[in-house]
Amino acid sequence: MIPELDNFPIGRRPLRGLRYVHTHLNQEPPDREDITDLRLLRFDILAVITQDKGIPQTIYIAHLLPLGVERQFEIISFNLSNFRFNFREFINNIETEMDRLRAIDTSDSRERAILISVSTDPKYILEEHMEELEELALSTDLVVIDKVVQRVKEINPKYLLGEGKLKELIIRAMDRGATLLVFDQNLTPSQIRAISEMTELKVIDRSQLILDIFAKRAHSRDGKVQVELAQLRYMLPRLTGKGTAMSRLAGGIGGRGPGETKLEVDRRRIKERIHNLENELKKLNMARQQRKKRRREVAIPIVSIIGYTNAGKSTLLNSLTKSEVFVEDKMFATLDTSSRRLKFPEEKELIITDTVGFIRDLPEDLVNAFKSTLEELEDASLLIHLVDISNPYFENHIDSVRNILKELNLSQKPVMLVFNKIDKISPSEAEQICRRYDAIGISAIDKQTLLPLIEQIKSKLWEEKLICNALL
Known part of the structure; x- marks a missing residue:
């Protein structure tokens, strides 16, 4: 089983920085499951050692190829008896070529997004909605590196689109150096969890994108309170242990109390904060009502x-x-x-x-x-x-x-x-x-x-x- 990889997150480099080596108890080269792991988890290489009657025979090395190459990966084999492989030089060359073909400015710290729309609506409506989603993304200073429109006969209740299609989409996103997936459709808490469990990229929906814009643009006390309240109400049912989906919103909330899990503490603090903001909003509303009353008096x-x-x-x-x-x-x-x-x-x-x-x-x-x-x-x-x-x-x-x-x-x-x-x-x-x-x-x-x-x-x-x- 592949262990947790939290200590080796996918960053701004094309590959994870990990080699995955395992054995096959027969003479078979890397199979479809191996290649899926290689592409989804962005290993530097995936090596398979085969054996015959307990004696190691061949080592197969699978690695990803740069974006734009017709094949998406390559498998090379060596006899273990004369195996020589300069790993560092090999991987450095591949990453350099990947960076060149992705044409990403590594000094640009902005999020790089792929916009996704999955709907049963006609094509012209999908196009309109995608244009608006791109405008929203640009308004919040995202770098849009790709757009994906999927017209489906019916919405998959778990992933919006089929699991296989979603994996291909995630691989495509990582090939292009995306750090964020933005869905035009409003995702349910369970959909965000399911999609987030399949990828280490951040996953947000249109509502969360709008909330981010509002958080950036609100200047008055009224506006700031209203935006924070909306964010917390949106976040509460979507709060999970993993935290990647909520990282844009949940930044400073956390901490562990005696007898409580971190998740329970998070939920309790959010509810307390919502209660305080609602009280503050009532006071601001009273001041607004007084201003309205004065305006009525002067007619x-x-x-x-x-x-x-x-x-x-x-x-x-x-x-x-x-x-x-x-x-x-x-x-x-x-x-x-x-x-x-x-x-x-x-x-x-x-x-x-x-x-x-x-x-x-x-x-x-x-x-x-x-x-x-x-x-x-x-x-x-x-x-x-x-x-x-x-x-x-x-x-x-x-x-x-x-x-x-x-x-x-x-x-x-x-x-x-x-x-x-x-x-x-x-x-x-x-x-x-x-x-x-x-x-x-x-x-x-x-x-x-x-x-x-x-x-x-x-x-x-x-x-x-x-x-x-x-x-x-």
Whole structure:
């Protein structure tokens, strides 16, 4: 049996740094199981000594070949009586060639990811989802070295795809120097455990990737508490003894107490931390309610900008209010709600808020965590639903935002549909799409295009309101 290899982890080198030598009680060379061990466990070499009537005869040496070579491994044999083999020189040459063909910058400390999507959905949906997963990966500063899309007739409940296919995928990942597997589908705790047991690479899913982005981007106390709470709620049912799957999140949690296993201590500490964060969130919520009460007392209308992530909400807020809210062409660049005043010549003013971007299949823990922030939408007199018209999947983005509004019980709020980034498509196409959706077209970086939007906001907030009051 192959022992535990924890003291020889797969690092940033192509091979593990271990030789695996064993015997076959017959004259057979390395078999399929040997080669699978060689490829999955990344041994420097796998040697098989054969014997005849208890006398050693032949030694077979199997080793991996660099990426791009037609064969994935090679087996060479020697008679033990004249066996001579310069192992160090041989392996150094192979690793040097492997590094050269993998074209990996060894000074780059970023995680190297292979993105995986396994689904029964049609091909065009899989392609859309993979593009979005790649954007998310780039937003969290991952180096994407490969993408794998598998359309299956039915999902394997244990591994998502068949065990043989998964092994091939893991071998492919290690051949390319990956350190991380990112699944587009949200994995169950048992699936993460099963896949993690088959590989020493880190395994995360789309939800965990989004949580990582949120953890990196949250700056306000509100946002940090909500993100940590979501992370811990997500981690708790997935906490296992192995720990590799949770290493991105579970970093500083641990320690052994008398009479308790480390796992039990971890779970207890996480539950205590969740309880403390929930109490802190309640206090922050009370402060937020007081601010909302003051706003109601002065009767200033609130306009909230909502939309799919990276639609340009912060850019629009900056253009309308001459602010300098942080803007970046990445998903979830803005996590903390920003509010600014917009004054009109007619001595009227309103408050415009920029909210966290929405995304399809938002993890439930995140929806729950950010409900307190998104509660501010309840006080909005008007929602501006901003859509990136240049995105080929904008129709799906509109549906995703509407579904999230429904989940938040905000479907009845007045909503103004606004298409952003019209400068990125032809004027005739932009006009046609705006007409079809009865929407306004703008470019948030061109203030001249914002005039119709401002007039429409004034009309919705004051003129229509005056007409309603007159009718009453």
